[in-house]
Amino acid sequence: MKKPSGLKPAGRRLWSWLEDNCGTLEPAAPLVAQLCRLADRIDEVQAKLAGEGVTVTIKPVKGTPKVKPHPLATLEIKLLAEYRATWRLLGLAEEVPPQKRARGRPTDLERLERKVS
Secondary structure (H helix, E strand, C coil), X not given: CCCCCCCCHHHHHHHHHHHHHCXXXXXXXXXXXXXXXXXXXXXXXXXXHHHHCCEEEECCCCCCCEEEECHXXXXXXXXXXXXXXXXXXXXXXXXXXCCCCCCCCCCHHHHHHHHHC
């Protein structure tokens, strides 16, 4: 299957993972392309939120500034839901491919998994 054009790093990583771990996805090429593009958009939104934070302060001309959720936080939730739905439409397992985590302290889940192993 031909790789969709215009994919960014997150979409290309997902594409490679799908090629390596899933059989032929040729019949579902449009959905695979959509999934990879969603991965790119999610990556962009998460990077922006990481830099700007999950809240914004609205400073009215008069009155007290108000802290509100960042509009991209809502978009992130919607994109993740669409990603999960597309993943399921492709008939893939419930588990999504692992994302590379930055080096540092292990998460609570990783610590728990180590104890169980």
